[in-house]
Amino acid sequence: MDRPESTTCVIAGGGPAGVMLGLLLARAGVEVTVLEKHADFLRDFRGDTVHASTIRLLDELGLGEGFRALPQSKLSNFRLPVGGDETVVLADFGLLKPPYNYVAMVPQWDLLKFLVAAARQEPAFTLRMNTEATALLHDDGGKVTGVAYRTRDPETGETTGSGELSAELTVACDGRSSALREQAGLVPHEFPVPFDTWWFRLPRRDEEHEQLASIVPRFAGSDVLLSLARKDYYQIAYIAEKGTDPQLRREGVESFRARVTRLRPDLADRVSEISSMDDLHFLDVKLNRLKEWHRPGLLLLGDAAHAMSPAGGVGINLAVQDAVAAAARIAIPLLAGALTDADLASVRRRRWLPTVLLQTMQLLLHKVIFGPAVTGQRAGAPGPLVFAARHIPRFQKVPALLIAFGPLPEHAPAFARRQPG
Template sequence: MAGSTRCVVVGGGPAGMVLGLLLARGGVDVTVLEKHADFLRDFRGDTVHPSTLTLLDELGLGGWFEALPHSRVDRVELPGTGGRTTTLADLSRLNIAHPYIAMAPQWDLLDLLAEAAAREPSFHLAMRHEVTGLLRERDRIAGVNYRTPDGAEGTLHADLVVAADGRRSATRRSAGLRPATFPVPFDAWWFRLPRPAHEDSVGLVPRMASRRFAVLIPRVGSYQIAYLTPKGEDLRELGIEAFRRDVARLCPSLGDRVDQLASMDDVSFLDVRMDRLHRWHTDGLLCVGDAAHAMSPVGGVGINLAVQDAVAAAALLASPLLRGRVTRAELATVRARRLAPVAAAQSVQRAMHRTLIGPVMAGRRSAPPAAVTGLLDRFPALTVASAHVLGVGLRPEHAPAFARRAPLPPRQARPARDRAAGPAQRQA
């Protein structure tokens, strides 16, 4: 690997890969450093919202994504009494190109982005390269230190470092940036169970009971299940038998297959956090995605906000990077552009925490507030407004002109991933 680059992106997640692809299409020499050997990690933001699907079209990648195994969800519902449901958000009524949320494994999306980016001569992806620290020259960040697969230490100088390494960003911490945190009343446990073909579903309906909340996300051949419990409660102490009974009580339709959870190793734990940096940059470094603002899993909007951060950063910073060093004022324009949609999304999530999930976690509620479901039933137009907020967002970003392409030819057939492997096997 060369000793210098215009921009080094720390982290090969959705934000990092989209930013790398767009900057490379703008002629910027960009290097993405990813500490893992591949993208094969489970339960990592598998919801691809309409705004991201539109972006893929603009990049000429819509056909590539459409060929990936994925399912579609076009509405979110709330449970009521007697088995009835109330629609919270109806994406099918949106007048947009993709009126649905696509459910696709994140590793497939990242492989797609990596393959498209590899066509650009100024794009470089280094897997199994872990950033260990930041280079400083005078009062400015000027690159990164990293460790190679064989344990050797290296240095990469850069005009700009972008931290896209997630909610526990070591790059952000090394830069001395500290986020403000918001209270979250729950943690999430993720697992997968089979979904027979006859159990067709295009909607999400959460299940609620005292101190328990679950969402069954329909995937190709399986349900991806988010199982929410009060903050700090460790289900591993109960053991797998008790966990199976717990799941079957909340979701009776899964009672005939919970025994396929062999042990708690088949269940992934997420310590849910919500935070936001007051300042997303320092001289020579910018934070995007979860490194700038960790989102709640409510609505599954985190991946899409991260992608939109990346698009805004590429549009605003490609020209400054081509001419040389990016100024602090130019870095500040990214936060200025993205703060409102991020803050709005977090405000909606915090309201959901306070009014619905928090009371369920505290044992005070086992159904949505009647006032909310009554309002939605009386005024169906509200379901379109909420669908727009969920699927499109307050300020959707579009690909800059320099990154747009006509639809690319179909990809060659790809080897199937081992989707039957348990999370413990995939999360190195």
């Protein structure tokens, strides 16, 4: 094994939380190294909805103009069917104050490359691709002092080396199956989830393009289909009762195409694009959270601290908010070499309420919409929700605010703000 290297902060995982935290800390002057196990960011069906809280943050960082130049489509509202072709608006982002009155659909790889390009303008920032944090390092007192890592060949995926990287702080942003969380002996509390999701894509026709799009789930029997309009294709989620993946794969691709056609007859002319069941990206949906987000020398953020359901598409934005709150609380102590457990605990304390509230919202959506739908009990929205959406003035603004900004939205710390350009 090579001689240990050192940095001030090592971040395991180059997703939205990890890259955003790296950018913010580097702008404060903290030496930070982000380790990303993959060779690039090109992976389909990751969280691609960029909400108003994140767009506003990018404006505060002086990155808003560049972000808006990225390929993207805009979502204006979320609707639910109420019978026949009729729908009711549940969340209307158009009721929010411009310029934060929409949700941007941006491929996550484009967003991450954009943030990395900004971070690389800072001398204190380093990103190491093809490098996976595999274990925590500890001192004799049990404090985390960095990570062991291995590197891989980007072409073959074979291990090419290993080493150790010592750091004053290690941040685990390595996802909902976090290896570093397991190493630390932290076990999240799991909430029951009634459904799983199968993601795939189908092409969009030229005449189907629109400047502002809606999300409207489709229901048929115990099947649900949700489509997101991207630049030249539909990103589609098939939703069914948890545990049915083996059954779907036994039935085969022709049966699956028929399910899609039943839910979306207008897509019947292109379901042949699903060539096999291997074209489906299966997501075992989880909803969980840790009670504690830190150990001495270690902090967990994003999905590593709280896995989110796809309901509402809030996961990526909650992770970014975690990163902002963390940077605001740890950057100065890290610069001074005086980071304490109290500083780390303050991050969880700040982000606990928003996490609990958003997960409670997701549990409610599971209970009143998705759970009854995938078990065949009820398709569509419950009556009281439909009544409120139809008859209570500006009701649609409440869920729009909750989804777009979330509870307790964060602002960029002063040390990270820049003028555009």
